[in-house]
Amino acid sequence: MNSRHIYLTTTIPYVNAAPHLGHALEFVQADALARHYRRRGDPVRFQTGTDDNSLKNVLAAEAAGVSVRELVDANAAAFEALAGPLSLSVDDVIRTSSDPRHLAGVERLWQACADSGDLYRRHYEGLYCVGCEAFYTQSELDRGVCPDHGVPPQLVAEENWFFRLSKYADRLGDEIRAGRLRIEPAGRRNEVLAFIGAGLADFSVSRSTARAHGWGIPVPGDPSQVIYVWFDALGNYVTALGYGTDESNLSRWWSGARRRIHLLGKGVLRFHAVYWPAILASAGLPLPTDLLVHDHLTVQGRKISKSGGTTVDPAALLADYGTDAVRWWLLREVPRIGDADFSSERLVARANDELANGIGNLVSRVCGLVSRYRSAVVPAAECLPPGSDALLDARRNAPELTEAALSVGDFRRATGAVWAIAAEANRYVSQSRPWLLADAERGGSQQAGRDLDAILACLVSTCRDLACQLEPFLPDASERIAATWGRPGEPSPGGRQLFTRLTLRGTAAG
Ligand SMILES: [Zn+2]
Numbered sequence: 310m311n312s313r314h315i316y317l318t319t320t321i322p323y324v325n326a327a328p329h330l331g332h333a334l335e336f337v338q339a340d341a342l343a344r345h346y347r348r349r350g351d352p353v354r355f356q357t358g359t360d361d362n363s364l365k366n367v368l369a370a371e372a373a374g375v376s377v378r379e380l381v382d383a384n385a386a387a388f389e390a391l392a393g394p395l396s397l398s399v400d401d402v403i404r405t406s407s408d409p410r411h412l413a414g415v416e417r418l419w420q421a422c423a424d425s426g427d428l429y430r431r432h433y434e435g436l437y438c439v440g441c442e443a444f445y446t447q448s449e450l451d452r453g454v455c456p457d458h459g460v461p462p463q464l465v466a467e468e469n470w471f472f473r474l475s476k477y478a479d480r481l482g483d484e485i486r487a488g489r490l491r492i493e494p495a496g497r498r499n500e501v502l503a504f505i506g507a508g509l510a511d512f513s514v515s516r517s518t519a520r521a522h523g524w525g526i527p528v529p530g531d532p533s534q535v536i537y538v539w540f541d542a543l544g545n546y547v548t549a550l551g552y553g554t555d556e557s558n559l560s561r562w563w564s565g566a567r568r569r570i571h572l573l574g575k576g577v578l579r580f581h582a583v584y585w586p587a588i589l590a591s592a593g594l595p596l597p598t599d600l601l602v603h604d605h606l607t608v609q610g611r612k613i614s615k616s617g618g619t620t621v622d623p624a625a626l627l628a629d630y631g632t633d634a635v636r637w638w639l640l641r642e643v644p645r646i647g648d649a650d651f652s653s654e655r656l657v658a659r660a661n662d663e664l665a666n667g668i669g670n671l672v673s674r675v676c677g678l679v680s681r682y683r684s685a686v687v688p689a690a691e692c693l694p695p696g697s698d699a700l701l702d703a704r705r706n707a708p709e710l711t712e713a714a715l716s717v718g719d720f721r722r723a724t725g726a727v728w729a730i731a732a733e734a735n736r737y738v739s740q741s742r743p744w745l746l747a748d749a750e751r752g753g754s755q756q757a758g759r760d761l762d763a764i765l766a767c768l769v770s771t772c773r774d775l776a777c778q779l780e781p782f783l784p785d786a787s788e789r790i791a792a793t794w795g796r797p798g799e800p801s802p803g804g805r806q807l808f809t810r811l812t813l814r815g816t817a818a819g
Pocket residue numbers: 438439440441442455456457458459
Protein backbone atom coordinates (compact mmCIF):
# COMPACT_ATOMS: atom_id res chain seq x y z
CA MET A 310 0.00 0.00 0.00
CA ASN A 311 1.70 3.20 -1.19
CA SER A 312 -0.95 5.60 0.02
CA ARG A 313 -0.03 7.86 2.91
CA HIS A 314 -3.64 8.88 3.51
CA ILE A 315 -4.86 8.78 7.09
CA TYR A 316 -8.53 8.86 7.99
CA LEU A 317 -9.20 9.81 11.57
CA THR A 318 -12.56 9.90 13.32
CA THR A 319 -14.08 10.60 16.70
CA THR A 320 -17.21 8.75 17.72
CA ILE A 321 -20.37 10.68 16.95
CA PRO A 322 -22.00 11.61 20.27
CA TYR A 323 -25.75 11.30 20.68
CA VAL A 324 -27.22 14.72 21.08
CA ASN A 325 -29.80 14.27 23.84
CA ALA A 326 -28.02 17.06 25.75
CA ALA A 327 -25.27 19.65 25.35
CA PRO A 328 -21.66 18.41 25.22
CA HIS A 329 -19.65 17.70 28.38
CA LEU A 330 -15.91 17.70 28.98
CA GLY A 331 -15.56 14.01 28.06
CA HIS A 332 -16.55 14.88 24.50
CA ALA A 333 -13.93 17.64 24.43
CA LEU A 334 -11.30 15.09 25.53
CA GLU A 335 -11.94 12.89 22.49
CA PHE A 336 -12.12 15.86 20.11
CA VAL A 337 -8.82 17.27 21.35
CA GLN A 338 -7.08 13.88 21.23
CA ALA A 339 -8.21 13.40 17.64
CA ASP A 340 -7.15 16.94 16.73
CA ALA A 341 -3.67 16.45 18.18
CA LEU A 342 -3.27 13.28 16.11
CA ALA A 343 -4.58 14.95 12.96
CA ARG A 344 -2.15 17.85 13.38
CA HIS A 345 0.72 15.50 14.18
CA TYR A 346 0.22 13.46 11.01
CA ARG A 347 -0.27 16.55 8.84
CA ARG A 348 2.95 18.03 10.20
CA ARG A 349 4.66 14.78 9.22
CA GLY A 350 3.43 15.37 5.67
CA ASP A 351 0.65 12.79 5.56
CA PRO A 352 -2.66 13.70 3.92
CA VAL A 353 -5.22 13.59 6.76
CA ARG A 354 -8.98 13.70 6.88
CA PHE A 355 -10.29 14.39 10.40
CA GLN A 356 -13.99 13.76 10.80
CA THR A 357 -16.52 14.12 13.55
CA GLY A 358 -20.31 14.40 13.69
CA THR A 359 -23.45 13.79 15.72
CA ASP A 360 -25.65 10.74 16.22
CA ASP A 361 -29.09 12.28 15.81
CA ASN A 362 -31.10 9.08 15.45
CA SER A 363 -30.74 7.64 18.96
CA LEU A 364 -33.91 6.76 20.86
CA LYS A 365 -32.40 8.70 23.75
CA ASN A 366 -32.82 11.88 21.71
CA VAL A 367 -36.49 11.04 21.20
CA LEU A 368 -37.05 10.49 24.93
CA ALA A 369 -35.15 13.68 25.85
CA ALA A 370 -37.27 15.70 23.41
CA GLU A 371 -40.48 14.24 24.84
CA ALA A 372 -39.33 15.08 28.37
CA ALA A 373 -38.48 18.64 27.31
CA GLY A 374 -41.75 19.05 25.40
CA VAL A 375 -40.06 19.97 22.12
CA SER A 376 -39.92 18.19 18.77
CA VAL A 377 -37.06 15.75 18.20
CA ARG A 378 -35.90 17.87 15.28
CA GLU A 379 -35.67 20.99 17.49
CA LEU A 380 -33.79 19.12 20.21
CA VAL A 381 -31.21 17.49 17.96
CA ASP A 382 -30.66 20.69 15.96
CA ALA A 383 -30.04 22.73 19.11
CA ASN A 384 -27.68 20.22 20.72
CA ALA A 385 -25.84 19.40 17.49
CA ALA A 386 -25.20 23.14 17.12
CA ALA A 387 -23.69 23.20 20.63
CA PHE A 388 -21.33 20.38 19.62
CA GLU A 389 -20.31 22.08 16.40
CA ALA A 390 -19.77 25.37 18.26
CA LEU A 391 -16.92 23.77 20.26
CA ALA A 392 -14.70 23.45 17.18
CA GLY A 393 -13.62 27.13 17.22
CA PRO A 394 -12.87 27.57 20.95
CA LEU A 395 -11.10 24.17 21.06
CA SER A 396 -9.09 25.03 17.88
CA LEU A 397 -10.13 21.79 16.18
CA SER A 398 -8.84 21.30 12.63
CA VAL A 399 -11.90 19.30 11.57
CA ASP A 400 -12.27 18.50 7.86
CA ASP A 401 -15.81 17.16 7.87
CA VAL A 402 -18.83 16.94 10.17
CA ILE A 403 -21.68 14.54 9.52
CA ARG A 404 -25.13 14.68 11.11
CA THR A 405 -26.97 11.40 10.79
CA SER A 406 -30.51 12.83 10.68
CA SER A 407 -29.99 15.47 8.03
CA ASP A 408 -26.93 14.70 5.91
CA PRO A 409 -28.07 13.45 2.50
CA ARG A 410 -24.97 11.23 2.27
CA HIS A 411 -25.95 9.31 5.37
CA LEU A 412 -29.42 7.99 4.53
CA ALA A 413 -28.34 6.67 1.13
CA GLY A 414 -25.15 5.23 2.59
CA VAL A 415 -26.89 3.37 5.43
CA GLU A 416 -29.43 1.90 3.00
CA ARG A 417 -26.55 0.70 0.82
CA LEU A 418 -24.76 -0.78 3.86
CA TRP A 419 -27.93 -2.62 4.85
CA GLN A 420 -28.36 -3.93 1.32
CA ALA A 421 -24.73 -5.08 1.16
CA CYS A 422 -25.15 -7.09 4.39
CA ALA A 423 -28.45 -8.48 3.12
CA ASP A 424 -26.76 -9.51 -0.16
CA SER A 425 -24.17 -11.43 1.88
CA GLY A 426 -27.02 -13.34 3.51
CA ASP A 427 -26.27 -11.86 6.93
CA LEU A 428 -29.65 -10.29 7.75
CA TYR A 429 -32.67 -12.33 8.80
CA ARG A 430 -35.94 -11.80 10.70
CA ARG A 431 -36.76 -13.52 13.94
CA HIS A 432 -38.85 -13.14 17.06
CA TYR A 433 -36.85 -11.78 19.93
CA GLU A 434 -37.28 -11.10 23.61
CA GLY A 435 -34.61 -9.28 25.54
CA LEU A 436 -33.73 -6.80 28.24
CA TYR A 437 -33.05 -3.42 26.68
CA CYS A 438 -31.27 -0.44 28.26
CA VAL A 439 -32.20 2.73 26.38
CA GLY A 440 -29.23 4.55 27.97
CA CYS A 441 -26.86 2.06 26.30
CA GLU A 442 -29.10 1.40 23.30
CA ALA A 443 -28.19 -2.24 23.83
CA PHE A 444 -29.64 -5.57 24.95
CA TYR A 445 -28.35 -7.25 28.10
CA THR A 446 -28.46 -10.82 29.29
CA GLN A 447 -29.47 -11.43 32.91
CA SER A 448 -25.84 -12.33 33.79
CA GLU A 449 -24.51 -9.04 32.40
CA LEU A 450 -26.73 -7.00 34.71
CA ASP A 451 -25.57 -5.79 38.09
CA ARG A 452 -28.24 -6.98 40.57
CA GLY A 453 -30.90 -6.54 37.94
CA VAL A 454 -29.86 -3.08 36.74
CA CYS A 455 -27.68 -1.80 33.88
CA PRO A 456 -24.06 -1.70 35.13
CA ASP A 457 -23.54 1.60 33.34
CA HIS A 458 -26.80 3.44 34.07
CA GLY A 459 -28.02 1.81 37.29
CA VAL A 460 -31.58 1.45 35.99
CA PRO A 461 -33.53 -1.74 35.26
CA PRO A 462 -33.75 -2.53 31.54
CA GLN A 463 -37.08 -2.84 29.72
CA LEU A 464 -38.35 -6.22 28.60
CA VAL A 465 -38.75 -5.98 24.84
CA ALA A 466 -40.51 -8.65 22.80
CA GLU A 467 -40.84 -8.16 19.08
CA GLU A 468 -39.94 -9.39 15.63
CA ASN A 469 -36.59 -7.89 14.54
CA TRP A 470 -33.96 -8.12 11.86
CA PHE A 471 -30.82 -9.87 13.04
CA PHE A 472 -27.22 -9.66 11.87
CA ARG A 473 -25.24 -12.92 11.59
CA LEU A 474 -22.40 -11.82 13.88
CA SER A 475 -21.54 -15.42 14.81
CA LYS A 476 -20.26 -15.97 11.27
CA TYR A 477 -17.45 -13.43 11.74
CA ALA A 478 -15.99 -14.53 15.09
CA ASP A 479 -12.96 -16.34 13.59
CA ARG A 480 -12.17 -13.60 11.10
CA LEU A 481 -12.34 -10.87 13.78
CA GLY A 482 -10.12 -12.82 16.16
CA ASP A 483 -7.57 -13.36 13.37
CA GLU A 484 -7.53 -9.70 12.34
CA ILE A 485 -7.01 -8.53 15.93
CA ARG A 486 -4.37 -11.13 16.82
CA ALA A 487 -2.43 -10.39 13.61
CA GLY A 488 -2.47 -6.65 14.42
CA ARG A 489 -4.24 -5.76 11.19
CA LEU A 490 -6.97 -4.43 13.47
CA ARG A 491 -4.90 -2.84 16.22
CA ILE A 492 -6.59 -2.05 19.52
CA GLU A 493 -4.78 0.19 22.01
CA PRO A 494 -4.16 -0.12 24.90
CA ALA A 495 -3.41 -3.85 25.09
CA GLY A 496 -5.85 -4.39 27.97
CA ARG A 497 -8.74 -3.37 25.72
CA ARG A 498 -7.47 -5.66 22.97
CA ASN A 499 -7.44 -8.58 25.41
CA GLU A 500 -10.93 -7.66 26.59
CA VAL A 501 -12.21 -7.84 23.01
CA LEU A 502 -10.43 -11.13 22.30
CA ALA A 503 -11.96 -12.64 25.46
CA PHE A 504 -15.40 -11.43 24.42
CA ILE A 505 -15.02 -12.97 20.96
CA GLY A 506 -13.57 -16.14 22.46
CA ALA A 507 -16.67 -16.60 24.64
CA GLY A 508 -18.75 -16.87 21.45
CA LEU A 509 -20.57 -14.19 19.46
CA ALA A 510 -24.35 -14.20 19.33
CA ASP A 511 -26.19 -12.66 16.39
CA PHE A 512 -27.57 -9.25 17.31
CA SER A 513 -30.73 -7.33 16.55
CA VAL A 514 -30.24 -4.60 13.93
CA SER A 515 -33.73 -3.19 13.79
CA ARG A 516 -36.57 -2.26 16.10
CA SER A 517 -40.24 -1.76 15.56
CA THR A 518 -41.09 1.65 14.17
CA ALA A 519 -43.55 2.06 17.08
CA ARG A 520 -40.83 1.51 19.72
CA ALA A 521 -38.60 3.98 17.86
CA HIS A 522 -41.43 6.54 17.99
CA GLY A 523 -41.15 6.79 14.22
CA TRP A 524 -37.64 8.35 14.44
CA GLY A 525 -34.70 6.87 12.54
CA ILE A 526 -33.94 5.27 9.18
CA PRO A 527 -36.60 2.78 7.95
CA VAL A 528 -35.41 -0.72 7.03
CA PRO A 529 -35.31 -0.87 3.20
CA GLY A 530 -38.40 -2.79 2.09
CA ASP A 531 -39.80 -3.16 5.64
CA PRO A 532 -41.46 0.04 6.85
CA SER A 533 -42.58 -1.67 10.08
CA GLN A 534 -38.97 -1.52 11.30
CA VAL A 535 -36.28 1.15 11.66
CA ILE A 536 -32.58 0.37 11.51
CA TYR A 537 -30.93 -0.12 14.92
CA VAL A 538 -29.22 3.10 15.88
CA TRP A 539 -25.76 1.53 16.23
CA PHE A 540 -25.86 0.05 12.73
CA ASP A 541 -26.92 3.51 11.53
CA ALA A 542 -24.41 5.47 13.66
CA LEU A 543 -21.36 3.28 12.97
CA GLY A 544 -22.13 3.61 9.28
CA ASN A 545 -21.22 7.32 9.47
CA TYR A 546 -17.55 6.42 9.17
CA VAL A 547 -18.11 5.37 5.55
CA THR A 548 -21.28 7.24 4.57
CA ALA A 549 -19.48 10.57 5.12
CA LEU A 550 -16.91 9.37 2.58
CA GLY A 551 -19.66 8.87 0.04
CA TYR A 552 -20.33 5.15 0.47
CA GLY A 553 -23.54 4.60 -1.49
CA THR A 554 -23.38 8.06 -3.10
CA ASP A 555 -20.16 9.47 -4.63
CA GLU A 556 -17.44 6.94 -3.87
CA SER A 557 -14.29 8.82 -4.98
CA ASN A 558 -13.58 9.85 -1.39
CA LEU A 559 -14.30 6.32 -0.20
CA SER A 560 -11.47 4.84 -2.21
CA ARG A 561 -9.05 7.57 -1.17
CA TRP A 562 -9.87 7.76 2.54
CA TRP A 563 -11.18 4.28 3.32
CA SER A 564 -10.43 1.43 0.95
CA GLY A 565 -7.08 2.84 -0.19
CA ALA A 566 -6.01 4.69 2.96
CA ARG A 567 -2.89 3.66 4.83
CA ARG A 568 -4.64 3.94 8.18
CA ARG A 569 -8.28 4.12 9.22
CA ILE A 570 -8.19 5.27 12.83
CA HIS A 571 -11.19 5.47 15.18
CA LEU A 572 -10.91 7.20 18.55
CA LEU A 573 -13.45 6.02 21.09
CA GLY A 574 -14.26 5.72 24.77
CA LYS A 575 -14.14 2.41 26.61
CA GLY A 576 -17.95 2.38 26.94
CA VAL A 577 -18.43 1.80 23.20
CA LEU A 578 -15.54 -0.62 22.66
CA ARG A 579 -17.66 -3.65 21.78
CA PHE A 580 -19.57 -1.74 19.12
CA HIS A 581 -16.37 -0.56 17.44
CA ALA A 582 -14.20 -3.64 17.87
CA VAL A 583 -16.79 -6.33 17.15
CA TYR A 584 -20.06 -5.13 15.58
CA TRP A 585 -18.56 -2.53 13.25
CA PRO A 586 -15.74 -4.66 11.79
CA ALA A 587 -18.22 -7.50 11.26
CA ILE A 588 -20.64 -5.22 9.42
CA LEU A 589 -17.77 -3.99 7.22
CA ALA A 590 -16.62 -7.55 6.54
CA SER A 591 -20.16 -8.49 5.57
CA ALA A 592 -20.38 -5.50 3.24
CA GLY A 593 -17.04 -6.41 1.63
CA LEU A 594 -15.25 -3.30 2.91
CA PRO A 595 -11.83 -3.13 4.61
CA LEU A 596 -11.81 -3.05 8.41
CA PRO A 597 -10.45 -0.14 10.48
CA THR A 598 -6.71 -0.39 11.12
CA ASP A 599 -6.58 1.24 14.56
CA LEU A 600 -8.91 1.66 17.51
CA LEU A 601 -7.52 4.04 20.13
CA VAL A 602 -9.59 3.63 23.28
CA HIS A 603 -9.61 6.20 26.07
CA ASP A 604 -10.98 5.88 29.57
CA HIS A 605 -13.44 8.31 31.11
CA LEU A 606 -13.23 11.60 32.96
CA THR A 607 -14.72 11.78 36.43
CA VAL A 608 -15.69 14.67 38.67
CA GLN A 609 -15.20 14.17 42.40
CA GLY A 610 -14.54 10.53 41.63
CA ARG A 611 -17.87 10.01 39.87
CA LYS A 612 -18.57 9.46 36.19
CA ILE A 613 -19.53 12.65 34.34
CA SER A 614 -23.29 12.56 33.89
CA LYS A 615 -26.02 15.06 33.32
CA SER A 616 -28.45 13.33 35.67
CA GLY A 617 -25.88 12.86 38.45
CA GLY A 618 -25.10 16.59 38.60
CA THR A 619 -21.45 15.95 37.74
CA THR A 620 -21.28 17.54 34.34
CA VAL A 621 -18.63 20.01 33.17
CA ASP A 622 -19.55 22.43 30.42
CA PRO A 623 -16.56 22.71 28.06
CA ALA A 624 -17.88 25.94 26.51
CA ALA A 625 -17.94 27.65 29.93
CA LEU A 626 -14.52 26.23 30.77
CA LEU A 627 -13.08 27.57 27.51
CA ALA A 628 -14.65 30.98 28.12
CA ASP A 629 -13.16 31.08 31.65
CA TYR A 630 -9.67 29.71 31.01
CA GLY A 631 -9.00 29.77 27.26
CA THR A 632 -8.11 27.22 24.61
CA ASP A 633 -4.51 26.54 25.64
CA ALA A 634 -5.25 25.80 29.29
CA VAL A 635 -8.15 23.44 28.50
CA ARG A 636 -6.28 21.58 25.75
CA TRP A 637 -3.17 21.32 27.92
CA TRP A 638 -5.07 19.80 30.84
CA LEU A 639 -6.83 17.25 28.62
CA LEU A 640 -3.65 16.21 26.82
CA ARG A 641 -1.07 16.60 29.57
CA GLU A 642 -2.86 15.39 32.68
CA VAL A 643 -5.27 12.63 31.56
CA PRO A 644 -3.39 9.30 31.86
CA ARG A 645 -3.36 6.67 29.11
CA ILE A 646 -5.02 4.12 31.37
CA GLY A 647 -7.49 4.78 34.16
CA ASP A 648 -10.13 7.43 34.68
CA ALA A 649 -8.95 11.00 35.26
CA ASP A 650 -10.62 13.21 37.83
CA PHE A 651 -11.28 16.73 36.62
CA SER A 652 -11.31 19.83 38.78
CA SER A 653 -10.88 23.47 37.87
CA GLU A 654 -8.15 23.66 40.55
CA ARG A 655 -6.12 21.02 38.69
CA LEU A 656 -6.64 22.73 35.35
CA VAL A 657 -5.53 26.11 36.74
CA ALA A 658 -2.54 24.62 38.58
CA ARG A 659 -1.34 22.74 35.50
CA ALA A 660 -1.71 25.81 33.26
CA ASN A 661 0.08 28.11 35.72
CA ASP A 662 2.92 25.67 36.46
CA GLU A 663 3.70 24.57 32.94
CA LEU A 664 2.30 27.19 30.59
CA ALA A 665 2.67 30.52 32.43
CA ASN A 666 5.66 29.67 34.68
CA GLY A 667 7.24 27.04 32.44
CA ILE A 668 6.92 27.79 28.75
CA GLY A 669 5.77 31.41 29.05
CA ASN A 670 8.57 32.25 31.45
CA LEU A 671 11.16 30.57 29.23
CA VAL A 672 10.17 32.52 26.15
CA SER A 673 10.04 35.83 28.00
CA ARG A 674 13.46 35.19 29.66
CA VAL A 675 15.07 34.36 26.33
CA CYS A 676 13.40 37.35 24.71
CA GLY A 677 14.66 39.59 27.52
CA LEU A 678 18.24 38.28 27.22
CA VAL A 679 18.36 38.76 23.44
CA SER A 680 16.88 42.19 23.80
CA ARG A 681 19.24 43.27 26.62
CA TYR A 682 22.49 41.85 25.26
CA ARG A 683 21.97 41.81 21.48
CA SER A 684 19.45 44.61 20.81
CA ALA A 685 16.75 42.03 20.02
CA VAL A 686 18.70 40.66 17.02
CA VAL A 687 19.17 36.90 17.30
CA PRO A 688 22.96 36.26 17.05
CA ALA A 689 24.62 33.63 14.85
CA ALA A 690 26.53 30.93 16.75
CA GLU A 691 30.19 30.33 15.94
CA CYS A 692 30.77 27.66 18.57
CA LEU A 693 28.80 25.05 20.49
CA PRO A 694 26.84 26.41 23.43
CA PRO A 695 28.76 25.22 26.51
CA GLY A 696 27.03 22.73 28.84
CA SER A 697 23.99 22.26 26.62
CA ASP A 698 24.06 18.45 26.31
CA ALA A 699 20.93 17.73 28.34
CA LEU A 700 18.95 20.40 26.50
CA LEU A 701 20.09 19.22 23.07
CA ASP A 702 19.23 15.63 24.05
CA ALA A 703 15.70 16.65 25.07
CA ARG A 704 15.26 18.36 21.72
CA ARG A 705 16.72 15.48 19.73
CA ASN A 706 14.61 12.87 21.51
CA ALA A 707 11.29 14.70 21.50
CA PRO A 708 10.15 13.84 17.93
CA GLU A 709 10.78 10.13 18.31
CA LEU A 710 9.26 9.94 21.80
CA THR A 711 6.22 11.90 20.63
CA GLU A 712 5.75 9.68 17.61
CA ALA A 713 5.98 6.50 19.68
CA ALA A 714 3.59 7.81 22.33
CA LEU A 715 1.01 9.04 19.82
CA SER A 716 1.03 5.76 17.91
CA VAL A 717 -0.44 4.12 21.02
CA GLY A 718 -2.67 7.06 21.92
CA ASP A 719 -0.60 8.13 24.94
CA PHE A 720 -1.06 11.90 24.88
CA ARG A 721 0.36 12.43 28.36
CA ARG A 722 3.65 10.80 27.38
CA ALA A 723 3.72 12.71 24.07
CA THR A 724 3.22 16.11 25.73
CA GLY A 725 5.71 15.06 28.43
CA ALA A 726 8.44 14.73 25.79
CA VAL A 727 7.68 18.24 24.54
CA TRP A 728 7.44 19.67 28.03
CA ALA A 729 10.92 18.25 28.77
CA ILE A 730 12.36 20.69 26.21
CA ALA A 731 10.96 23.67 28.11
CA ALA A 732 12.02 22.27 31.49
CA GLU A 733 15.60 21.63 30.27
CA ALA A 734 15.77 25.04 28.61
CA ASN A 735 14.74 26.84 31.81
CA ARG A 736 17.39 24.86 33.68
CA TYR A 737 19.94 25.78 31.01
CA VAL A 738 19.23 29.51 31.32
CA SER A 739 19.90 29.30 35.06
CA GLN A 740 23.00 27.12 34.72
CA SER A 741 24.68 28.93 31.83
CA ARG A 742 24.24 32.34 33.54
CA PRO A 743 24.36 34.53 30.42
CA TRP A 744 24.49 37.69 32.57
CA LEU A 745 27.95 36.73 33.85
CA LEU A 746 29.15 36.18 30.27
CA ALA A 747 27.75 39.59 29.33
CA ASP A 748 29.75 41.16 32.20
CA ALA A 749 32.92 39.37 31.03
CA GLU A 750 32.28 40.47 27.44
CA ARG A 751 31.97 44.08 28.57
CA GLY A 752 35.26 43.56 30.41
CA GLY A 753 36.91 42.65 27.06
CA SER A 754 36.62 38.83 26.82
CA GLN A 755 35.97 37.84 23.21
CA GLN A 756 35.47 34.20 24.24
CA ALA A 757 32.71 35.27 26.63
CA GLY A 758 31.04 37.13 23.76
CA ARG A 759 31.25 34.09 21.49
CA ASP A 760 29.83 31.85 24.23
CA LEU A 761 27.04 34.30 24.88
CA ASP A 762 26.19 34.36 21.16
CA ALA A 763 26.12 30.55 21.10
CA ILE A 764 23.95 30.30 24.22
CA LEU A 765 21.43 32.88 23.01
CA ALA A 766 21.28 31.35 19.53
CA CYS A 767 20.74 27.93 21.09
CA LEU A 768 17.98 29.22 23.37
CA VAL A 769 16.17 30.96 20.52
CA SER A 770 16.38 27.89 18.29
CA THR A 771 15.11 25.85 21.28
CA CYS A 772 12.08 28.13 21.58
CA ARG A 773 11.45 27.83 17.84
CA ASP A 774 11.77 24.07 18.09
CA LEU A 775 9.42 24.07 21.07
CA ALA A 776 6.84 26.04 19.05
CA CYS A 777 7.09 23.46 16.30
CA GLN A 778 6.84 20.45 18.63
CA LEU A 779 3.91 22.03 20.50
CA GLU A 780 1.85 22.64 17.36
CA PRO A 781 -0.25 19.44 17.47
CA PHE A 782 -1.10 20.02 21.12
CA LEU A 783 -1.31 23.80 21.52
CA PRO A 784 -1.67 25.23 18.00
CA ASP A 785 -2.53 28.74 19.23
CA ALA A 786 0.38 29.03 21.66
CA SER A 787 2.70 27.49 19.09
CA GLU A 788 1.89 30.27 16.65
CA ARG A 789 2.46 32.97 19.26
CA ILE A 790 5.84 31.50 20.27
CA ALA A 791 6.95 31.21 16.65
CA ALA A 792 6.03 34.86 16.04
CA THR A 793 8.26 36.06 18.89
CA TRP A 794 11.49 36.11 16.91
CA GLY A 795 12.51 38.01 13.79
CA ARG A 796 14.33 36.79 10.71
CA PRO A 797 18.14 36.49 10.90
CA GLY A 798 19.70 39.93 11.24
CA GLU A 799 16.39 41.63 12.02
CA PRO A 800 15.16 42.71 15.44
CA SER A 801 12.58 40.42 17.04
CA PRO A 802 9.08 41.69 17.70
CA GLY A 803 9.08 39.78 21.04
CA GLY A 804 7.37 41.31 24.01
CA ARG A 805 3.88 39.83 24.02
CA GLN A 806 2.80 37.89 27.08
CA LEU A 807 2.25 34.29 25.97
CA PHE A 808 0.04 33.02 28.78
CA THR A 809 -1.81 34.96 31.43
CA ARG A 810 -1.68 33.51 34.93
CA LEU A 811 -5.09 32.02 35.65
CA THR A 812 -7.15 32.48 38.78
CA LEU A 813 -9.88 30.07 39.78
CA ARG A 814 -13.41 30.91 38.69
CA GLY A 815 -16.49 29.18 39.97
CA THR A 816 -18.67 28.80 36.89
CA ALA A 817 -17.71 25.84 34.77
CA ALA A 818 -17.36 22.77 36.92
CA GLY A 819 -19.66 20.89 39.23
ZN1 LIG B 1 -27.33 1.28 30.25
